[in-house]
Amino acid sequence: xxxxxxxxxxxxxxxxENGNAVPVSVIKIEKxxxxxxxxxxxxGYSAVVLGNSDLSEKRVNDVYKGQFKEGVTPKKNLKEFxxxxxxxxxxxxxxxxxxxxxxxxxxxxGISKGKGTQGVMKRHGFHGGRATHGSKFHREHGSTxxxxxxxxxxxxxxxxxxxxxxxxxxxxxxxxxxDSTNSIIYVKGAIPGKNNSIVYxxxxxxxx
Numbered sequence: 001x002x003x004x005x006x007x008x009x010x011x012x013x014x015x016x017e018n019g020n021a022v023p024v025s026v027i028k029i030e031k032x033x034x035x036x037x038x039x040x041x042x043x044g045y046s047a048v049v050l051g052n053s054d055l056s057e058k059r060v061n062d063v064y065k066g067q068f069k070e071g072v073t074p075k076k077n078l079k080e081f082x083x084x085x086x087x088x089x090x091x092x093x094x095x096x097x098x099x100x101x102x103x104x105x106x107x108x109x110g111i112s113k114g115k116g117t118q119g120v121m122k123r124h125g126f127h128g129g130r131a132t133h134g135s136k137f138h139r140e141h142g143s144t145x146x147x148x149x150x151x152x153x154x155x156x157x158x159x160x161x162x163x164x165x166x167x168x169x170x171x172x173x174x175x176x177x178x179d180s181t182n183s184i185i186y187v188k189g190a191i192p193g194k195n196n197s198i199v200y201x202x203x204x205x206x207x208x
Contacts, residue, residue, distance in 0.1 A: 003081040003202035004032050004095060005052050006185070008110065010195045014176060014186060024176050024186040027108075027199060029097040031183075035068060035078060037086050047082045048089055051075030077198055097183045100175060105204035107171045110193035114165035124158045168192040172207050 009026040016022055030052045038047040049067075053076040057065065060074045068074050069091050083089070100106065120126040120141040129137030141160065145153050174188040185201070193199055 002083050003050075003079070003200055004029055004097075004099060005050055005077050005079050006199050006201050008191060008193050008195060008197050008199050009184070011190065022176060022188055023190070024188055025108075025173075025191045027185050027187065027191070027201065029183050029185060029201070032095045033072060033075065034089050034091050034093045034095075035072060035075065036091065037089060038080070039086060045082070046084060046086045047080050048086055049078060049080050050095070051078045053077050079200055081202070096180075097178055097185050098180055100185055100201070100203075101178050101180075103203055104175055105172050105207040106175060106187060107169055107202045107204050108173055108187065108191040108199050109167065109169045109202070110191055110197060110199040112164050112166050112168050112192045113194050115163040117161060118163040119160045120158060123160065123163045126158075172204055 006027040006029045009028050011023060011025050013021045013023050032050045032052050034048055035051045036049040038045055038049070040046055055074040055076050057074060065074055072092055115122075119139055121128050121139050126141060128139045129135055129142075131138060141158070144157050144159065145151075170189070170191055173191070175185065176188050177186040179185070191199060
């Protein structure tokens with residue numbers, strides 16, 4: 001399988017064979033079910049739609065329920081993954097954490113933590129002004145506009161604003177351990193998002 005839908009549990013550490021502590025992110029992977037397929041003839045590209053986390057049919061309207069084939073329970077989380085050989089997959093087929101048992105490196109996609117509106121020092125790493133008394137320039141961003149010509153601010157000038165809650169991909173994370181019993185995968189390092197958030201794990205593009 002090219003990718004799976006998972007849930008970030010949190011971070012911990014494990015000890016390697018030589019006794020070194022390795023920081024790891026814990027990702028739980030429920031059973032991913034093939035919901036639908038995209039073909040070149042019909043859709044113009046080849047992909048598979050996966051879903052996990054069952055929903056009660058009473059809580060699903062007819063529009064949302066219409067994309068699920070007969071015999072497939074409606075799912076809360078859906079994600080489309082590009083695949084080359086979509087003919088080998090069947091609607092209703094399940095994939096679990098064992099799909100990554102032979103993969104050494106993965107890429108993890110998630111939504112970063114939202115930090116609200118922040119100033120330029122936290123958002124962009126500005127140094128700010130002197131902290132001495134009377135300078136009147138401590139955490140401001142300074143001048144942003146131009147003089148008489150062209151008399152406006154250029155596009156892309158760094159300033160204060162909303163920070164975080166962005167789609168982030170962390171690449172080349174090493175798979176430390178795959179726990180088939182608890183459906184958990186341990187990857188080295190940090191991944192984006194808060195605890196219990198949804199993440200998407202794919203086979204590493206740069207490291208095979």
